Amino acid sequence: MTTQAKARTDYYWANDREPHFQRRKDILKKHPEVTKLFGINPRLKYTTIALVAAQLTVGLFVGELHWFPFILVTYIVGATISHALFLAIHEITHDLAFKSKKYNNLLAFIANLPIVMPYAMSFKTYHGLHHWDQGKDGVDVDIPTEGEANVFRGFIGKFLWFLNQIVFYAVRPIFVKKIKLDKWQAFNIIFQIVAMAIYLPFAGWSGLVYLLLSLMLAGSLHPTSGHFISEHYVFHEGQETYSYYGPLNKLTFNVGYHNEHHDFPTIPGSRLPELKKMAPEFYDNLHSYDSWTKVILGFLFRKDITLYSRTKRK
Numbered sequence: 001m002t003t004q005a006k007a008r009t010d011y012y013w014a015n016d017r018e019p020h021f022q023r024r025k026d027i028l029k030k031h032p033e034v035t036k037l038f039g040i041n042p043r044l045k046y047t048t049i050a051l052v053a054a055q056l057t058v059g060l061f062v063g064e065l066h067w068f069p070f071i072l073v074t075y076i077v078g079a080t081i082s083h084a085l086f087l088a089i090h091e092i093t094h095d096l097a098f099k100s101k102k103y104n105n106l107l108a109f110i111a112n113l114p115i116v117m118p119y120a121m122s123f124k125t126y127h128g129l130h131h132w133d134q135g136k137d138g139v140d141v142d143i144p145t146e147g148e149a150n151v152f153r154g155f156i157g158k159f160l161w162f163l164n165q166i167v168f169y170a171v172r173p174i175f176v177k178k179i180k181l182d183k184w185q186a187f188n189i190i191f192q193i194v195a196m197a198i199y200l201p202f203a204g205w206s207g208l209v210y211l212l213l214s215l216m217l218a219g220s221l222h223p224t225s226g227h228f229i230s231e232h233y234v235f236h237e238g239q240e241t242y243s244y245y246g247p248l249n250k251l252t253f254n255v256g257y258h259n260e261h262h263d264f265p266t267i268p269g270s271r272l273p274e275l276k277k278m279a280p281e282f283y284d285n286l287h288s289y290d291s292w293t294k295v296i297l298g299f300l301f302r303k304d305i306t307l308y309s310r311t312k313r314k
Helices: 019-030 032-037 044-064 067-093 101-115 120-132 146-151 154-163 165-176 183-218 223-230 247-251 258-263 269-278 292-301
Strands: 012-014 311-313
Touching: 019 032, 019 258, 032 269, 044 067, 044 101, 044 183, 067 101, 067 120, 067 183, 067 223, 067 247, 101 120, 101 183, 120 183, 154 165, 154 292, 165 183, 165 223, 223 247, 223 292, 258 269
Parallel strands: 012 311
Antiparallel strands: none
16 A cells, blocks of 8 residues: 555455454463463552653643743653653553552552543443454444544544544544443542632632643644554554554553553453463554654655545444
C-alpha cells in the first residue's frame, strides 16, 4: 500500500474473533511458564503517587512564570506527566497495583487528580469492553464513529481531529454506548470535585490552566500520543493490533507492548518485555513500530489512512 492509495471510506469488517484470544491459548500451550509473569507490579503505586505529587506541585508554582516558559514547562513536563498518568490509570484499571479491586480503584482516584476530569472509573468500564469485545460495533468506544470519519477527512481534517482526540475519546462513549452510573463512578466524581475545590485556592487559576493544558497537549501534539494511533489503526492490512518497541515505553508503563498486553492483560507493563522474550516466535513476525512520531506523521500524511482505518465486528 502506498501513500497514493485510495482513502478508506469504510472500516475493515471482520467475521472472525479478535486475534488475541487464540494467540493467548497458543502461547500458554507452548510456553506455560508465561503464567509466572501474572500478578501485580508492587512499584506501580509508588510511581503513580510520585507522578501525581510532581504534577500538582508544579501546578502550585508554574503561575509565577511568564507565558513562554509557562507553555514550555506545560508541554515538556506537564503533558509528559499527564500522559504517564493516563497509562498509570490504564495499568490500575487492570488491577495491577494491588490484589484488591478496592485498593486499585482508590489508587485510580489519586492518579486521576491532576487530570481534573473524573474519568478513571468510567474508563475502567469502557476499557474492559475494548478488551473483551475488541472492535465490536456499538460496544468498543475506542473506534471513531462514522460521523468523525466523514467530517475529519484529508490532512486538515485528520490534523484537527488529532489535536482534539482526547475530547473525542471523552465524548464518544455517550453516543456509542451509554453505561449506568455505578457507585465507584459516583465516588470518583465526588472525590475529584472535593480535591479540586481544596487544590484550586492554593494553585489559583494558573494552576488549573496548567493541568488542563497539560491534559490537552498530552492527547495531541505530543510524541507519546502516538500510541493512540499505533495500537489499532490498520497500517498493514491483515493486522489489527500493533506494538511499539521504542524508548518512550519507559515513560508510559510499556503500553507500546500492545499485542502482548491484549494477549495477557493480567501481566503488568513492567513484565511485558519478558513475555516477548519468552515467546518471540509469536511476536517477531508481526509488524511493529520504533517511533510514535513516525506513526503520527504517517497517520496525518498518508492519504490511504483515515479514521475508518480500524477493524470492526458486527
